Amino acid sequence: MLRSQKDLFALPPDLHYLNAAYLSPQLRAVEAAGVSAIRVLRDPTQVGAADFFDDSDHVRALFADLVGSPGSADRVALVPAASYGVETVAQNVTLGPGRSVVVLGGQFPSHVYPWRRLAAETGGEVRTVEAPAPLGAEGRGAGWSERLLDAIDADTAVIAVPHVHWADGTRFDLEAVGARAREVGAALVVDGTQSVGALPFDLDAIRPDALVCAGYKWLLGPAGTGTLYLGERFADGRPLEETWLGRAGSDDFSGLTDYADDYGPGAVRFDMGGRANGILLPMLIAGLQQLRAWGVGEVQATCAARADVIVDGARALGYAAEDAAWRAGHLFGLAPPPGIEADAVRRALAERNVAVSTRGGVVRVSPHVYNDGADVDALLGGLAAATGRGRAVAA
Structure with a gap:
């Protein structure tokens, strides 16, 4: 476990913030990087041609390292949002009747x-795999993963899933899903927005065809940033935008009107327009560098230790949660006891300056390395108050 890293953030001292899945609080280093970058723009002569490329390539390298595949940096594109990345992939997928x-x-x-939209336009089908039971039911997590694998067959063109469910943190065995995808020739498209940066992701073991992550949650960057890894299946695909920075020779500013039909190397073609943002990219770099300093495994271990105490205390109060083997430590759901609404629990917590979210009828708790025992105590106290059982104290 890491000790509490609260001093690296500027959270209000009386706020118990257990809501990183909603929006990451800004690291002091990320804030400083943004302020410094804004100041540079006071004098545009300080911005050279290399600045249109260097920070972008730094992000690619840091992200590839984060997902355990440093040699894959050239396959990382810069996107403004997870939706942009998913749409990029969808535009390069062939679907049709029966698929x-x-x-x-x-x-x-x-x-x-x-x-x-793609299914409606092509006559294909979106096959939805529902959870086999409510949160907290015995065998639910394992059963959901089994259902997912069973839904993949010879007619499957795409498996579009997250690593952990955004509403309740249920984990899925992506190595098994990836192996099944390769068996049937389907594309595996993973949304890592709610996992990468807090839960180890082994790119070389899972082998997704695409992995997209928004930057403003567990990557600790600002909104408007994100990353899109694309494997060989999509390497020669068509980008959403025909950006000048995506073309071969774009680093020669004197020859930009010598129009090139060829794209730049790797995933550069898929970059968003305006990718060379001199303010946002330094901020994202600062966040990714801090994650590398901590280690994603250490982040998960720290969050999981907090989660175990929270879940044990919540269960004693009548709340339900997923089994430890099938939940993430950094994001998990608590189903309130019968007769108590999740929003009522959230309001009781808010009265104690405890920030969480409610999603899908459950209380979504998402700790990070800035949380400490006082945050856990405050959360359990609010959970107890919502059930009318007084104040609970963390073990």
């Missing part, structure tokens, strides 16, 4: 809408 896209029940909308 399906497999998704999970209650999956985040930006990883569903593009597939619904």
Whole structure:
């Protein structure tokens, strides 16, 4: 476990923030990087041609290292949002009558809408794999993963899933899903927005055809940033935008009107327009560098230790949660006791300056390395108050 890293953030001292899945609080280093970058723009002569490329390539390298595949940096594109990345992939998928896209029940909308549109336009099908039982039921997590594998067959064109469910943190065995995808020739498209940066992701073991991550959650960067890894299946695909920076020779500013039909190397063709943002990229770099300093495994271990205490205390109060083997330590759901609404629990917590979210009828708790025992105590106290059972104290 890491000790509490609260001093690296500027959170209000009386706030118990257990809501990183909603929006990451800004690291002091990320804030400083943004302020410094803004100041540079006071004098545009300080911005040279290399600045249009160096920070972008630094992000690619840091992200590839984060997912355990440093040699894959050239396959990383820069995108403004997870939805942009998913749409990029969807535009390069062939679907048709009898072919399906497999998704999970209650999956985040930006990883569903593009597939619904594609299926409607081509006569394909979106096949939704629902959870086999309510949160907390015995064998639910294992059963959901089994259902997912069973839904993948010879007619499956795309498996579009997250590593952990955004609403309740249920984990899925992506190595098994990836192996099944390769058996049937389907594309595996993973939304890592709610996992990469907090839960180890082994790119070389899972072997996704695409992995997209928004930057403003577990990557600790600002909104408007994100990353899209694309494997060989999509290497020669068509980008959403025909950007000048995506073309071969774009580093020669004096020859930009010597129009090139060839794209730049690797995944550069898929970069968003305006990717060379001199303010946002330094901020994302600062976040990724801090993650590398901590280690993603250490982040997960720290969060999981907090999660175990929280889940044990919540269960004693009548709340239900997924089994440890099938939940993430950094994001997990608590189903309130019968007769108590999740929003009522959230309001009781808010009265104690405890920040969480409610998603899909459960209380979504998402700790990070800035949390400490006082945050856990405050959370359990609010959970107890919502049930009318007084104040609980963390073990």
